Each structure stands twice: as C-alpha cells, then as structure tokens.
Amino acid sequence: MITHYGYIDGSGEYFIIIDSDKCSGCQKCVEACPQKALELVTEFIDLEDKTVAAVSEEHRKKIRYTCAQCRPQDNQTPCVLACSQGAISCVWKPL
Amino acid sequence: MVTTVGIDMGIQTVKVVVLKDRQVVARAKGFSGFEPTKAAEEVFVQALDAAKVAREEVSLVLSTGSGMDMAPYSNGTVSMMGADARAGVFLIPTARTVVDVGAEEARAVKCDERGIMMDFVVNERCAAGAGTFIEAMARALEVKMEEMGPLSLKAERASPINASCVIFGESDVVSLIHRQESKPEIARAVFDAMADRISSMVHRLGINPDVALVGGVAKDVGFIASLKRKLGLEILVPEYPEFVGALGAALTATSRAKGASK
Amino acid sequence: MTEPTKDTKEFWRWEEYRRVCSDKSWDHKDVITAGVDVGSVGSKAAIMIDGQIYAWAVTRTGSNSPDSAKKVMNMVLKDTDLTQNDIKYTVGTGYGRVNVPMANKAITEIACHAKGANYIWGPSVRTILDVGGQDIKAIHCDQTGRVTSFLMNDKCAAGTGRGMEVFADLLKIPIEEIGKVSLSLDEEPEPVSCTCVAYAKTEAVGLLRKGWSREKVLAAYTRAMAVRMANLISRVGLEKELVVTGGQSKNMGIVSRIENILGVKTLPSPNWREGELDPMLAGAMGAALLGKALYVKAQGN
Numbered sequence: 023m024i025t026h027y028g029y030i031d032g033s034g035e036y037f038i039i040i041d042s043d044k045c046s047g048c049q050k051c052v053e054a055c056p057q058k059a060l061e062l063v064t065e066f067i068d069l070e071d072k073t074v075a076a077v078s079e080e081h082r083k084k085i086r087y088t089c090a091q092c093r094p095q096d097n098q099t100p101c102v103l104a105c106s107q108g109a110i111s112c113v114w115k116p117l
Numbered sequence: 118m119v120t121t122v123g124i125d126m127g128i129q130t131v132k133v134v135v136l137k138d139r140q141v142v143a144r145a146k147g148f149s150g151f152e153p154t155k156a157a158e159e160v161f162v163q164a165l166d167a168a169k170v171a172r173e174e175v176s177l178v179l180s181t182g183s184g185m186d187m188a189p190y191s192n193g194t195v196s197m198m199g200a201d202a203r204a205g206v207f208l209i210p211t212a213r214t215v216v217d218v219g220a221e222e223a224r225a226v227k228c229d230e231r232g233i234m235m236d237f238v239v240n241e242r243c244a245a246g247a248g249t250f251i252e253a254m255a256r257a258l259e260v261k262m263e264e265m266g267p268l269s270l271k272a273e274r275a276s277p278i279n280a281s282c283v284i285f286g287e288s289d290v291v292s293l294i295h296r297q298e299s300k301p302e303i304a305r306a307v308f309d310a311m312a313d314r315i316s317s318m319v320h321r322l323g324i325n326p327d328v329a330l331v332g333g334v335a336k337d338v339g340f341i342a343s344l345k346r347k348l349g350l351e352i353l354v355p356e357y358p359e360f361v362g363a364l365g366a367a368l369t370a371t372s373r374a375k376g377a378s379k
Numbered sequence: 380m381t382e383p384t385k386d387t388k389e390f391w392r393w394e395e396y397r398r399v400c401s402d403k404s405w406d407h408k409d410v411i412t413a414g415v416d417v418g419s420v421g422s423k424a425a426i427m428i429d430g431q432i433y434a435w436a437v438t439r440t441g442s443n444s445p446d447s448a449k450k451v452m453n454m455v456l457k458d459t460d461l462t463q464n465d466i467k468y469t470v471g472t473g474y475g476r477v478n479v480p481m482a483n484k485a486i487t488e489i490a491c492h493a494k495g496a497n498y499i500w501g502p503s504v505r506t507i508l509d510v511g512g513q514d515i516k517a518i519h520c521d522q523t524g525r526v527t528s529f530l531m532n533d534k535c536a537a538g539t540g541r542g543m544e545v546f547a548d549l550l551k552i553p554i555e556e557i558g559k560v561s562l563s564l565d566e567e568p569e570p571v572s573c574t575c576v577a578y579a580k581t582e583a584v585g586l587l588r589k590g591w592s593r594e595k596v597l598a599a600y601t602r603a604m605a606v607r608m609a610n611l612i613s614r615v616g617l618e619k620e621l622v623v624t625g626g627q628s629k630n631m632g633i634v635s636r637i638e639n640i641l642g643v644k645t646l647p648s649p650n651w652r653e654g655e656l657d658p659m660l661a662g663a664m665g666a667a668l669l670g671k672a673l674y675v676k677a678q679g680n
Contacts, residue, residue, distance in 0.1 A: 023525075023527060023528070024527065025529050026615065029532050029533070029534035029535060030535065030610060030611060030614075031535035031574070032535070032574045032575035032578065035610070035614075037614070066486050066487065066490055068525070069669075069672055069676055082533075082534075083533065083534040084534075113614075
C-alpha cells in the first residue's frame with residue numbers, strides 16, 4: 023500500500039510517500055530524518071500486521087514546514103536517500 | 118532635497134511613508150476596504166498633509182504590497198521582499214534576516230549589509246501561516262486581537278492544539294474552551310503554532326543573525342515570545358514595524374530619484 | 380424494514396435508522412461477524428452472515444466512543460434474532476476504533492472503506508473519493524478491495540463539508556441546496572483563485588460587491604474545490620470505476636464537476652432510502668468482511 027503523508031492546501035502540494043509493500047521496516051529512514059518526523063508503526067496488510075515506516079501523526083499536517091529544512095530538490099531528501107528499498111519518495115510543489 | 122513616498126498596498130491596510138532625504142517625516146495608515154485605490158488616495162493625502170508636503174514636491178512615488186498595481190499616484194513598484202530587505206537593514210543595520218508577518222502573507226528574506234535581498238521564502242495562499250490565523254483564533258477565544266499577546270504571556274504551557282487550518286482551528290479553540298482549558302494557554306498554543314511555521318521558513322534560509330521581525334504581527338508580544346523560543350535567538354523589532362514595507366518602497370524611491378538626477 | 384427517526388433540527392446529511400434484511404433466507408449462518416465504525420459524527424454498525432449483509436444501523440456519535448459503539452451495536456441487534464454472543468468476530472474502525480469495547484481487532488478506516496466499497500459497488504471499483512466533514516480521502520484499490528494507494532487531506536478545510544458549510548453560511552444558501560444552486564447557471568464562471576477557505580471568503584465578498592450573483596460566486600467556489608479534489612484523485616492514480624462517498628457525495632455540484640474535470644462518470648450511489656445498501660456503511664461493512672477473513676484464517680490455523 024502506498025501512503026501519501028502530507029497535504030494539498032492553498033500554498034501547494036507536499037507529500038512524503040511510503041510504499042509499505044517495499045518497506046522492510048529497517049528504520050534507516052527514521053534515523054536519517056533530521057527532523058525526527060518518521061517512526062515505525064504497525065500496519066494491517068493482507069490480514070497480517072507488518073512493521074513499516076510512517077510519518078508521525080505530529081508532523082503529518084505540517085510536512086511543508088517540517089521538511090522545509092531538507093528543502094527537497096530533485097526529491098532527494100535524507101529519508102529518500104537512506105532507503106535501500108526505494109520505498110520512499112516525496113512530492114514538493116509550492117505554487 | 119529629495120522627497121519621496123512609499124505606499125504599501127496590503128490586503129487589510131494601506132500604509133504610506135513620506136521621506137525627506139531618507140528621513141521619515143510622516144506615516145499614515147488606513148483600511149484597504151473594498152476599494153483599495155480610493156482608500157489609498159485618502160491615506161496618501163493624509164500623509165502629505167501630516168508631512169506638510171505639497172503633491173508637486175514629491176520626486177517619486179513607489180508602491181509595494183500585494184495590491185501594488187492598484188496604488189494611486191505611483192510611478193513604479195518594488196517587490197515586497199526587496200522592500201523588506203531595504204527597510205529592515207535601514208532600521209536595524211545588523212539584520213541579515215528580515216521576517217515579515219502580515220495579515221495574509223509571511224516572508225523571510227535573507228539580505229546583505231546594504232539591504233540587498235539575497236534569498237527569500239514566502240508563505241502565501243494559506244491563512245494558517247499569517248496574521249489572519251491569530252485574528253480568527255482571537256475571535257474564537259472571544260478576546261481582542263491586541264489582548265492575545267499579553268494573555269499568552271501569562272501561560273506556563275501551551276494547550277494541545279492541532280490547528281493546521283484557520284477553519285479547523287476555530288472549532289479546535291471552541292472545544293478547548295468547552296474543556297475548560299485556560300485562555301492564556303490556548304492563546305500561547307496559537308502563537309506557538311504560528312512560530313513553528315515561521316521558524317521553519319527562517320531555517321530554510323539558514324540562520325543568519327540578526328533576525329529582524331517586521332509587519333503587522335511584529336507588534337504582537339505573544340508572537341515575539343514564541344518565535345524567540347522556537348528560534349533560540351534574540352528577535353529585533355523596529356519601531357513601527359507595520360510601516361516597513363512602505364518605508365522600503367520610499368527608500369528605493371529615494372535611491373532611484375537621486376540616481377536619475379545625477 | 381426501515382425506521383427513520385427524523386429530527387428536522389439535526390444535520391441534513393443523514394438520519395438515525397436501522398435495517399434488517401429479514402426477507403433473505405439464511406441456510407448456513409456459518410460465520411456471523413460485525414463491523415463497528417465509530418466516526419467523528421456518526422457511528423455505524425453492520426452484521427454480516429457468511430460475508431453477506433444482514434443488518435445495519437446508523438446513529439450519531441456521542442461524546443463517548445465506547446458508549447456510541449455499544450449504542451449502535453444494540454440498535455443493529457434489536458430487530459434480529461441474534462445476540463452479541465452469536466457474533467464470532469467484531470472489527471472496530473473509524474476515528475474511535477480503539478474504543479470499541481466488543482471489538483476483537485481495530486483496523487484503520489481506509490482498509491475497511493475500500494473493502495466496503497468493493498462490496499457495495501462491486502469489484503470494478505478502483506478509485507474512491509471520500510469527502511467528509513473534516514477531511515478528504517482518495518483511495519485506490521484493486522479488484523479485491525485491497526488498498527493500493529491512499530491519501531488523506533486533513534490539513535485544509537477547502538472542499539470538506541466544513542468548508543462548504545462556511546460558504547453556505549456566507550452566501551445564505553441552505554446547505555442541502557448548494558449543489559443544485561451551483562449548477563443553476565448556463566455558463567460556468569472561472570474558479571475563484573484562492574482555495575484557502577479563509578481567503579476565498581474574502582474573495583467571494585469582493586466578487587459579490589462587483590455585482591456577481593450568489594449563484595455565480597457559489598459556482599466559482601465549487602469549481603475551485605472540484606479542481607482540488609480532482610488533483611487529490613490524480614495523485615493516488617485515477618482508474619475506473621470511480622465512486623464518491625461521504626457527505627459531499629450528495630453535493631451534485633461537486634460530483635458533476637469532478638466528473639467533468641476528470642472525464643469519468645462516477646458510479647451512482649445505491650438508493651438507501653429505498654432499502655438499498657447505504658454508502659455510509661462502507662466502513663462498517665468492510666470491517667465486518669475483514670473480520671470474517673480474520674476469523675476464517677484463525678480457524679484454519
């Protein structure tokens with residue numbers, strides 16, 4: 023399951039996108055994030071509970087501000103670079 | 118002697134500054150209303166009267182602000198970021214970051230010692246990152262906007278608030294009131310949420326002290342306190358922070374007028 | 380048998396009611412499961428027998444989630460010949476899912492919603508746009524109702540029921556009529572430039588002053604909201620068939636504009652007033668179905 027964490031508001035579109043089918047729960051992205059915005063959660067996939075990375079509840083509604091420090095360019099944020107599974111991507115489209 | 122005028126056509130208010138040889142001789146302010154051009158004409162005349170300056174004596178008029186194209190008597194425009202940098206450094210010579218928080222927009226501008234803009238970040242088109250947010254929350258709290266700041270300073274902690282949108286924030290505040298959370302703590306939560314957003318804009322430019330805070334919201338002691346806490350830095354606020362945009366336009370006008378007369 | 384308990388002062392969107400499919404004959408009754416969806420506004424419960432809907436109930440969520448769960452569960456059981464003990468497995472979902480006392484497991488509403496939509500509209504459903512009072516969800520799923528991509532826009536009021544209420548209030552047009560009124564013009568105006576509800580309000584007042592009719596302002600605003608929602612759908616991937624659920628599914632002004640922008644017809648909602656399945660029950664039905672799968676899996680082990 024691909025989850026889009028973030029939002030579209032009047033100022034643009036901001037998403038960190040995590041593919042839980044690819045995520046191995048290795049936690050490297052959690053450690054790489056300078057803002058401590060990522061965490062491991064239990065997700066219910068195909069009748070199983072799986073441990074995967076997610077954007078913490080606290081940061082979901084302020085991705086634009088939280089991720090501003092990493093200033094996504096070419097979608098190469100520390101979390102994206104840290105993921106060896108290619109499970110994380112980001113969309114950063116200020117209007 | 119060069120006399121110039123700067124007009125800041127804000128969404129909520131029009132500000133006019135009159136300069137004589139880079140010295141402020143008059144300031145005037147009025148509500149933009151639904152006919153901003155007409156409103157600006159009145160404020161313009163008011164400012165000239167206060168300065169005892171005749172219309173013919175003015176060498177150049179420059180406008181800035183979101184409605185800059187609607188400014189009356191204007192000979193040209195100055196970008197809002199450019200005006201912030203120019204006037205921010207003029208008023209606070211050590212400032213290298215000028216943060217402007219207005220009613221509907223917030224900006225952080227990185228500048229050099231001459232007041233030239235180097236880089237900037239803008240928050241627009243979402244009311245959650247601007248003065249409108251504080252105003253709406255004040256209304257929900259049933260306190261005057263000017264009272265929000267002093268009220269928030271009485272709080273030891275901030276209420277848990279998830280206000281990410283002005284519309285949702287209003288209902289959040291109402292339910293906090295119903296849960297008997299104290300007004301000072303709610304007020305502080307509102308400023309903390311704002312400061313959170315503004316500080317990440319500043320971080321995006323890289324921290325370049327000194328940080329000057331200007332714009333209408335810069336008069337709010339509650340917001341200043343929250344931003345200080347968030348940034349861990351001293352925040353310098355000039356006198357009349359809401360006139361910084363107009364001053365920047367007038368200062369630019371002075372330079373252009375002098376350049377032209379040479 | 381439908382028993383609407385109508386209160387005109389209540390929110391227009393829905394009425395508390397319950398229904399039992401007593402006309403169906405049940406041969407086996409092997410696995411009876413329940414889904415309880417405690418939402419921020421409404422609490423819904425569904426009882427399914429061998430993966431087929433048997434009974435459901437809809438009520439208002441009170442201040443306390445466990446009580447709301449118990450209330451809706453009692454409601455759904457009321458006209459059936461079942462008791463709580465007959466139910467093999469219960470799944471809680473929705474905003475208050477962790478506070479459903481009788482639940483064996485809590486599952487997010489996204490998984491349940493997709494599963495339920497798959498049940499209501501059939502396996503051809505790929506994209507679900509759920510527009511509620513406080514958030515907008517865009518869900519993409521496969522033919523089994525498994526979520527493949529998902530997005531929740533809960534940061535911004537634009538396009539949500541709450542945002543539409545603000546506009547209905549500003550333009551003094553009853554909320555039930557905003558869809559119809561927004562479609563009453565021959566020509567579609569340009570959308571408003573601000574999507575932020577706070578700024579759009581200011582913009583709308585300016586347009587009214589310029590002499591725009593309320594209908595035209597509403598059409599321009601609804602258009603801007605539909606464009607936003609279409610963006611959300613595109614982000615998770617638009618694939619036919621598309622369904623719209625949640626309160627705003629009843630706003631024809633939004634639904635028809637989304638269809639127009641995306642060039643896709645939405646599947647029509649079942650007419651629950653005539654006894655058909657209620658789209659509002661998607662989460663609860665999906666929960667009951669996942670409950671059945673979990674129960675069967677546990678029995679197999």
